[in-house]
Amino acid sequence: GAGVSQTPSNKVTEKGKYVELRCDPIxxxxxxxxxxxxxxxxxxxxxxxxxxxxxxxxxxPNDRFFAVRPEGSVSTLKIQRTExxxxxxxxxxxxxTHQNYGYTFGSGTRLTVV
Amino acid sequence: AQSVSQHNHxxxxxxxxxxxLGCNYSYGGTVxxxxxxxxxxxxxxxxxxxxxxxxxxxxxxxxxAEFIKSKFSFNLRKPSVQWSDTAEYFCAxxxxxxxxxxxxGTTLTxxx
Numbered sequence: 001g002a003g004v005s006q007t008p009s010n011k012v013t014e015k016g017k018y019v020e021l022r023c024d025p026i027x028x029x030x031x032x033x034x035x036x037x038x039x040x041x042x043x044x045x046x047x048x049x050x051x052x053x054x055x056x057x058x059x060x061p062n063d064r065f066f067a068v069r070p071e072g073s074v075s076t077l078k079i080q081r082t083e084x085x086x087x088x089x090x091x092x093x094x095x096x097t098h099q100n101y102g103y104t105f106g107s108g109t110r111l112t113v114v
Numbered sequence: 115a116q117s118v119s120q121h122n123h124x125x126x127x128x129x130x131x132x133x134x135l136g137c138n139y140s141y142g143g144t145v146x147x148x149x150x151x152x153x154x155x156x157x158x159x160x161x162x163x164x165x166x167x168x169x170x171x172x173x174x175x176x177x178x179a180e181f182i183k184s185k186f187s188f189n190l191r192k193p194s195v196q197w198s199d200t201a202e203y204f205c206a207x208x209x210x211x212x213x214x215x216x217x218x219g220t221t222l223t224x225x226x
Binding site for chain 2: 100
């Protein structure tokens with residue numbers, strides 16, 4: 001597609017529920033990144049994929065968070081047993097290769113856990 | 115681990131004023147540096163980037179940034195701001211392939 005697409009744009013869920021956030025990167029971009037942005041802060045790294053594999057998942061806060069990219073294009077970020085502290089904007093970005101020449105970001109998914 | 119500091123949290127300027135937003139990073143090795151901008155209601159966009167060579171880099175919309183290695187700085191500048199420059203600006207550093215570390219952003223408000 002023309003840009004990075006993230007769905008849904010907004011998600012409200014109850015504490016303890018499971019959520020999935022989807023990212024569709026720019027066609028042909030092999031590198032895909034997930035970041036989380038809380039109010040008043042900059043994006044915080046979660047995980048980065050090169051192709052189908054997670055090249056660096058050091059930013060995932062705990063084992064409730066998991067992400068996949070099974071065919072090297074679309075990625076899904078999965079959060080189990082959501083907590084109120086998970087509320088944030090989840091950003092996806094892609095780049096042509098793993099060499100970081102600058103990201104193209106999606107519009108983000110605003111997750112609210114009530 | 116690297117960190118990025120943006121000292122100005124909110125800057126208010128009148129149109130035609132000059133702009134300089136500070137960015138300092140902590141990392142002793144080779145870095146790639148970026149400025150991103152987020153206009154109201156829009157997603158983050160790359161404004162400019164530095165990898166090597168001339169430490170003065172020019173980006174879109176008349177913005178430029180200067181890499182000063184001895185000061186670990188990458189300040190963003192524009193000689194004359196416009197109302198349309200109202201946005202949030204993020205500095206980011208990348209020390210290896212893949213992830214970047216972002217500052218907490220500076221909100222710029224330009225009064226018409």
